[in-house]
Amino acid sequence: MQPTNRTARTTRSRRLARAACLLAVAAAVTVTAAPAQAAPAWGRITQVDLGVDGAGANQQSMSLGISGNGRYALFHSAATNLVPDATSGRGLYVRDLRTGRTELVSRTADGAPFPSVTDEAGISGDGRYIVFSAEANGAYNVYVRDRVKGRTSAVTNGTASGTGQSYEPAISADGRRIVFMSTRTDLVPGAPVAPNTRNVYVIDRVTGATRLVSVGADGQAASGDSEHPTISADGRTVGFTSKARNLLPATDGGTADLARLRFTTLYATDLDSGTTVVAGLDPDGTPGAAAPTIRLSPDGRYVAYALRAIPLPGGKARTELFVNDLRTNRVQSIRTSTNPDAICWGEPDAAITADDRWIYFAGGCSDTIIRAGRARFDLYRQNLRTGRTELVTGAPDGTPLAGAAAGLFVTDNGRTVLFSDTNSDLVPDGRRSSDWQVYIRSLKNS
Structure with a gap:
């Protein structure tokens, strides 16, 4: 596969198209039953993508991360009114939720805004470091911004003669390890990398060492593209998607199952032991046909993902959300209904709290939707441990709202969630200006 020179607009369109598809899925179900759970004691929903004089973003925004203590929120926006010098739009921003200050963080080493950035970025646990992918001199590379020192440095320059693109960075909570996808072949000298193939790497910012993660079990180059990497908050586990079929030993019992798949397989690699396993399993323990997004719990024990399911009436696509315990390979279905006959759907970009207790997700079931034919992807x-489900983006009376939620990120204590939403009535002050905006909500006593 030839590497794609993806622009911020292209990457953004992919995510918005996926969300639009999910809206269509929810709209296809006609139901009239009341929700099964009452709304918990949540505080008011607050808009995050605000800029100069508190004005709402004048273009769409998407949430990308939140610091562990809930003070800093990271998001991407095409707006031009968030900071005085963001005239080109399509930037990455951090909002200090305590002071209300919005800061453009996608800046070059000399402080100028990058003219072209993707909506793939990450934030460290204390909010100090931001990793992102941006274009300069005809190529996309991964950069890290130190917000305290106001410095930006490149992570994936490689050698002077090397070519290729680097995207999709994520960062550990302490800011030490950064994972990313790249088509370059010069990042690790002598590494078994096939030309024009997407591979997953991790760099240790303390030692400066870069390591190839997506490598064949026999030490040969991966036989297919690997991408969409993520890293656990503790920096030990890397999750990624791959079409390669040689990442596991040939004697592994799951190899034959991998060969039959025509969709993406999800993997998890323990960086300490070097062990790679299939993370996206069906409930029967075999590799599942998964959506190309994977989320890890902060300690790397649990992985959240969505598997393709039987389409809804009318041929609408559907994915179901699952969580796999990588220690036991126990696969748990995440549904908003206990009715086994209910048709359910779920987004793969779920967020698990640091104590492995709560999972935040966008989804729904056919018996927990209020109004027939109303397109909705609610946040729960x-x-x-108990299976108890709570509606997060509900109206004051506990009923769901119109629209869809996506891009979920949660604080360490699990009491504050950052998300994107298309609901037009989440905030009463009318500062919405586009379909997707960024919001935050906390428990009242947090």
Whole structure:
């Protein structure tokens, strides 16, 4: 596969198209039952993508991360009114939720805004470091911004003669390890990398060492593209998607199952032991046909993902959300209904709290939707131990709202969630200006 020179607009369109598809899925179900759970004691929903004089973003925004203590929120926006010098739009921003200050963080080493950035970025646990992918001199590379020192440095320059693109960075909570996808072949000298193939790497910012993660079990180059990497907050586990079929040993019992798949397989690699396993399993323990997004719990024990399911009436696509315990390979279905006959759907970009207790997710079921034919992808949280489910983006009376939620990120204590939403009535002050905006909500006593 030839590497794609993806622009911020292209990457953004992919995510918005996926969300639009999910809206269509929810709209296809006609139901009239009341929700099964009452709304918990949540505080008011607050808009995050605000800029100069508190004005709402004049273009669409998407949430990308939140610091562990909930003070700093990271988001991407095409707006031009968030900071005085953001005239080109399509930038990455951090909002200090305590002071209300919005800061453009996608800046070059000399402080100028990058003219072209993707909506793929990450924030460290204390909010100090931001990693992102931006274009300069005809190529996309991964950069890290130190917000305290106001410095930006490149992570994936490689050698002077090397070519290729680097995207999709994520960062550990302490800011030490950064994972990313790249088509370059010069990042690790002598590494078994096939030309024009997407591979997953991790760099240790303390030692300066870069390591190839997506490598064949026999030490040969991966036989297919690997991308969409993520890293656990503790920096030990890397999750990614791959079409390669040689990442596991040939004697592994799951190899034959991998060969039959025509969709993406999800993997998790323990960086300490070097062990790679299939993370996206069906409930029967075999590799599942998964959507190309993977989320890890902060300690790397649990992985959240969505598997393709039987389409809804009318042929609408559908994915179901699952959580796999990588220690036991126990696969748990995440649903908003206990009715086994209910048709359910779920977004893969779910967020798990640091104590492995709660999972935040966007989804729904056919018996927990209020109004027939109303397109909706509500935000819930579920207790992974008890199965208790709570509606997060509900109206004051506990009923769901119109629209869809996506891009979920949660604080370490699980009491504050950052998300994007298309609901037009989430905030009463009317500062919405486009379909997707960024919001935050906390428990009242947090």
